Amino acid sequence: xxxxxxxxxxGLNCPLPILRAKKALGELTSGQVLRILATxxxxxKDFVAFxxxxxxxxxxxxxNNKEFEFYIKRK
Amino acid sequence: xxxxxxIDELINQRLEALLPQKxxxxxxxxxxxxxxxxxxxATKGTLDWGYxxxxxxSTAAALGWDVTIFFTFYGLQLVKKDLSDLKVxxxxxxxxxxxxxxxxxxxxSMNWNIPNIVQGNVPGFESLATALMQQTIKNNGVASLxxxxxxxxxxxxxxxxxxxTVELFGFDHNDFVDGMEYVGAASFLPVAQVADVTLFI
Numbered sequence: 001x002x003x004x005x006x007x008x009x010x011g012l013n014c015p016l017p018i019l020r021a022k023k024a025l026g027e028l029t030s031g032q033v034l035r036i037l038a039t040x041x042x043x044x045k046d047f048v049a050f051x052x053x054x055x056x057x058x059x060x061x062x063x064n065n066k067e068f069e070f071y072i073k074r075k
Numbered sequence: 076x077x078x079x080x081x082i083d084e085l086i087n088q089r090l091e092a093l094l095p096q097k098x099x100x101x102x103x104x105x106x107x108x109x110x111x112x113x114x115x116x117a118t119k120g121t122l123d124w125g126y127x128x129x130x131x132x133s134t135a136a137a138l139g140w141d142v143t144i145f146f147t148f149y150g151l152q153l154v155k156k157d158l159s160d161l162k163v164x165x166x167x168x169x170x171x172x173x174x175x176x177x178x179x180x181x182x183x184s185m186n187w188n189i190p191n192i193v194q195g196n197v198p199g200f201e202s203l204a205t206a207l208m209q210q211t212i213k214n215n216g217v218a219s220l221x222x223x224x225x226x227x228x229x230x231x232x233x234x235x236x237x238x239x240t241v242e243l244f245g246f247d248h249n250d251f252v253d254g255m256e257y258v259g260a261a262s263f264l265p266v267a268q269v270a271d272v273t274l275f276i
Binding site: 015019050053 | 138
């Protein structure tokens with residue numbers, strides 16, 4: 001999937017992946033896509049809730065060898 | 076006359092059928108347009124209890140909420156310029172696991188059950204426990220309190236400080252970070268009144 005910016009949140013724990021993602025999305029323009037890499041298992045549900053609350057669209061969420069990958073489109 | 080009665084009846088029937096839907100839609104629209112808000116009272120001044128207010132405040136702000144933290148009593152420690160002297164005490168805290176943040180896995184998973192009487196009599200025990208917790212925080216990729224506090228302030232979380240306890244404990248405004256509002260209970264209550272979530276921590 002194409003993306004405009006990448007955030008490496010691996011090794012970070014709650015709530016840092018969400019806070020960093022919020023900041024990174026702020027640097028994008030509407031419609032651009034952020035790719036996030038994380039290792040915090042809690043982030044899977046947290047990014048669903050984050051997307052729902054903020055109106056940014058969670059395009060995909062995948063797990064790969066204990067690493068998580070999210071694509072979020074800026075509102 | 077009968078016509079008018081009929082019309083009234085018809086109107087009533089239509090209203091009864093339509094009003095609940097209409098109201099539901101209006102209420103839902105109002106709910107969606109509203110910015111959620113969170114009001115926290117932070118009353119604890121230890122390394123462990125410093126986390127919940129800043130984690131919840133910074134996260135709520137990231138979700139787009141309006142957030143206010145009211146720091147009072149020992150919570151004042153959390154807005155001091157230097158947070159490096161915050162401690163955690165395992166004494167009288169049976170819920171706190173005592174594990175080592177280094178060594179092989181079997182060693183790290185051991186829980187050191189140290190009796191209160193030993194904890195209370197060994198000089199420096201609290202400092203040791205604090206150092207171990209700070210290392211554990213670092214090992215787990217958990218943010219420092221200072222970092223979470225900065226992120227909260229950057230994200231627009233409002234910090235209110237209880238002026239009465241500032242004086243009670245002999246603090247000075249210079250002891251605290253910038254951006255504080257020094258207020259009393261009468262200023263916090265109206266904020267809590269309209270908040271969707273209010274927490275006492």
